[in-house]
Amino acid sequence: MKRVFTIVLCILLAMTMAAGCSSQAAAPAANDQDVIKIGVFEPLTGANAAGGELEVEGIKLANELYPEVLGKKVELVIVDNKSDKAEAANAAIRLIEKEKVTAIIGSWGSSLSMAAGAPIEENKVPTVGASCTNPLVTKDNDYYFRVCFIDPFQGTVMARYAYNNLGAKKAAIIQELSNDYAVGLANFFKEEFVKLTGDPNAVVEIANYQTNDTDFTAQLTNIKGKNPDVIFAPGNFTESAMIVKQARTLGIETPFIGGDTWETDEFIQVGGDAVEGVVFSTFFDPSAALTPETKVFLDAYAKAYPNRQPAAVTALGYDAYLLILDAIERSGTTDSVAVRDAIAATKDFPGAAGPITLDENGDAIKDAVIKTVKDGKFTYMDTVKAN
Amino acid sequence: MSSSFLQHLVNGISLGSLYALVAIGYTMVYGILRLINFAHGDIFMMGTYFAFFGIMTFHLPWPLAFIVAIIATALLGMLIERAAYKPLRDAPKNSLLISAIGVSFLLENLAIYVFSGKPKAFPNIPLFADTLGVAGVKIQFISFFIPTVTLIFLAILLYVINHTKLGMAMRAVSKDYETAMVMGIDTNRIISITFVIGSTLAAVGAIMWGIRYTQIQPMMGVMPGLKCFVAAVVGGIGNIKGAVVGGFILGLGEVLLIAALPNMTGYRDAFAFILLILILLFRPTGILGEKITEKV
Numbered sequence: 001m002k003r004v005f006t007i008v009l010c011i012l013l014a015m016t017m018a019a020g021c022s023s024q025a026a027a028p029a030a031n032d033q034d035v036i037k038i039g040v041f042e043p044l045t046g047a048n049a050a051g052g053e054l055e056v057e058g059i060k061l062a063n064e065l066y067p068e069v070l071g072k073k074v075e076l077v078i079v080d081n082k083s084d085k086a087e088a089a090n091a092a093i094r095l096i097e098k099e100k101v102t103a104i105i106g107s108w109g110s111s112l113s114m115a116a117g118a119p120i121e122e123n124k125v126p127t128v129g130a131s132c133t134n135p136l137v138t139k140d141n142d143y144y145f146r147v148c149f150i151d152p153f154q155g156t157v158m159a160r161y162a163y164n165n166l167g168a169k170k171a172a173i174i175q176e177l178s179n180d181y182a183v184g185l186a187n188f189f190k191e192e193f194v195k196l197t198g199d200p201n202a203v204v205e206i207a208n209y210q211t212n213d214t215d216f217t218a219q220l221t222n223i224k225g226k227n228p229d230v231i232f233a234p235g236n237f238t239e240s241a242m243i244v245k246q247a248r249t250l251g252i253e254t255p256f257i258g259g260d261t262w263e264t265d266e267f268i269q270v271g272g273d274a275v276e277g278v279v280f281s282t283f284f285d286p287s288a289a290l291t292p293e294t295k296v297f298l299d300a301y302a303k304a305y306p307n308r309q310p311a312a313v314t315a316l317g318y319d320a321y322l323l324i325l326d327a328i329e330r331s332g333t334t335d336s337v338a339v340r341d342a343i344a345a346t347k348d349f350p351g352a353a354g355p356i357t358l359d360e361n362g363d364a365i366k367d368a369v370i371k372t373v374k375d376g377k378f379t380y381m382d383t384v385k386a387n
Numbered sequence: 388m389s390s391s392f393l394q395h396l397v398n399g400i401s402l403g404s405l406y407a408l409v410a411i412g413y414t415m416v417y418g419i420l421r422l423i424n425f426a427h428g429d430i431f432m433m434g435t436y437f438a439f440f441g442i443m444t445f446h447l448p449w450p451l452a453f454i455v456a457i458i459a460t461a462l463l464g465m466l467i468e469r470a471a472y473k474p475l476r477d478a479p480k481n482s483l484l485i486s487a488i489g490v491s492f493l494l495e496n497l498a499i500y501v502f503s504g505k506p507k508a509f510p511n512i513p514l515f516a517d518t519l520g521v522a523g524v525k526i527q528f529i530s531f532f533i534p535t536v537t538l539i540f541l542a543i544l545l546y547v548i549n550h551t552k553l554g555m556a557m558r559a560v561s562k563d564y565e566t567a568m569v570m571g572i573d574t575n576r577i578i579s580i581t582f583v584i585g586s587t588l589a590a591v592g593a594i595m596w597g598i599r600y601t602q603i604q605p606m607m608g609v610m611p612g613l614k615c616f617v618a619a620v621v622g623g624i625g626n627i628k629g630a631v632v633g634g635f636i637l638g639l640g641e642v643l644l645i646a647a648l649p650n651m652t653g654y655r656d657a658f659a660f661i662l663l664i665l666i667l668l669f670r671p672t673g674i675l676g677e678k679i680t681e682k683v
Contacts (some may be wrong), residue, residue: 145639
């Protein structure tokens with residue numbers, strides 16, 4: 001009997017280990033000379049898994065549609081950064097040193113991207129982030145680029161929305177303190193909101209929480225006591241959905257607004273009825289096609305995932321892949337410095353989520369889309385121009 | 388101000404009761420085996436998943452699903468004891484501890500593999516989720532339910548331990564394992580029962596946690612597990628009433644810390660561990676713990 005248990009346990013253990021390394025057991029390449037490897041590091045487990053998976057969907061879709069460059073096959077090497085900053089740096093180092101990739105895509109979550117910034121710059125591997133919006137990801141890092149807009153713009157857009165559309169005079173912020181994305185967004189929101197209202201005390205409460213917290217009742221009770229007109233809650237979709245839900249059960253009826261990270265199915269699943277009517281800024285909406293590539297993307301997506309609406313980050317993952325491919329094509333080589341220069345020179349590239357022009361920091365200049373949750377679905381509300 | 392204080396109090400009590408339920412499992416296993424069962428937090432996590440699948444996949448009505456989940460979790464606890472701890476009965480205590488950590492990792496990774504790492508929404512049960520407004524304080528029914536259930540279980544447990552034959556056997560095993568065996572007590576059975584009771588309480592706590600916080604994921608047991616361990620130590624490890632006292636101190640302390648000092652929110656988890664260090668420094672036997680002379 002004891003032996004049987006031991007064997008069962010051994011098998012289970014082996015299974016979990018296999019799960020741990022199941023990153024990409026793609027067929028071994030015939031010869032390293034014939035393939036160009038593009039590394040992808042995304043959170044596929046942990047709190048950000050849903051976001052990471054959405055981006056990988058887009059990257060894989062792009063790889064299926066455009067599998068070759070310079071006459072060579074492009075191979076994706078996907079590794080899981082486990083929603084953890086230390087793991088994110090490890091994942092990037094593994095891609096660079098072990099897999100010797102030409103370029104890297106990733107990661108969902110600015111903190112995770114920033115954790116990988118140092119090894120990427122040191123080893124001069126051009127990297128394109130899909131949806132990491134904190135300015136520090138690309139700042140002072142010559143090898144990090146992105147196909148999305150950055151937080152100062154997003155925070156400003158939401159502050160203007162709160163002031164102009166909701167008529168808010170007093171705002172409360174509840175931010176995920178251990179998340180650079182959320183803290184950045186909260187700061188830019190506060191700056192703009194104070195400027196708009198002309199009241200230095202317009203932000204009545206800034207509450208903090210940590211990634212993976214589940215109980216927010218204490219912070220929300222504090223906010224309730226201050227009676228704000230609007231609550232800005234940038235952070236991971238799971239925690240955010242629980243915050244909105246717990247706020248409603250505490251009797252807080254104040255509108256909630258947030259950022260692009262909310263746009264995942266899990267946000268609505270976890271939040272349920274409670275998240276009806278929340279408003280957030282994001283990158284793209286399928287109902288407002290932007291370039292000819294948008295249609296290619298939407299058609300391919302509909303074929304691959306019928307009955308589902310593509311998320312903005314999926315389109316951005318798709319664009320990140322395309323951008324790298326285009327740069328390799330233009331530079332005519334896989335030399336990392338040449339590819340880096342080609343990416344930096346990108347101008348009016350037709351991406352699925354809108355035309356991409358990179359500024360001197362390597363950030364895309366793009367419009368923002370405002371969405372809400374209506375009848376359990378993400379619904380387009382408005383577009384805010386970049387300038 | 389007073390209404391928000393009341394709200395904080397309600398929040399703290401229901402969080403504390405959940406900690407208390409899980410802490411009892413830690414303390415009982417420690418009392419009997421002198422083992423800190425680090426897998427306890429993950430057994431708690433499995434409890435929420437069993438209830439989740441009972442309702443969502445097998446479409447059981449919720450009372451039935453909860454009972455099935457509790458039984459399944461209890462069996463899991465017993466199975467773990469048989470497979471991972473029983474073979475090490477005569478091994479040094481450190482081996483047992485390492486085995487417990489191994490089981491914890493196994494359960495976490497198995498859950499990620501089987502249930503996926505994505506968080507899931509715990510089904511909404513209107514009876515518990517509805518709220519009641521009293522003097523500006525909104526209270527979910529579950530918030531009344533949690534402390535009540537905790538106290539009922541505490542009462543039952545104390546009765547069993549102090550007034551039944553089984554309880555006498557448990558106390559005997561906890562006092563001296565070898566002598567109890569010599570006196571004809573089936574120690575293996577008693578240990579199994581201890582794990583069943585501990586896991587049952589973990590499952591009850593897990594289900595109420597799911598209802599209250601509505602989201603479950605494979606790593607959800609880690610932090611509550613550690614905190615309940617702290618609660619057990621604070622109350623006096625090995626002492627069941629102590630575990631409940633420790634749970635309430637921790638739950639209320641955490642919530643009131645945030646209420647009184649919003650800037651200290653980031654130190655919420657640290658609060659539990661600072662408390663642990665202080666207790667170990669100044670009162671290692673915990674608040675209600677008796678002084679135990681170390682067995683040689």
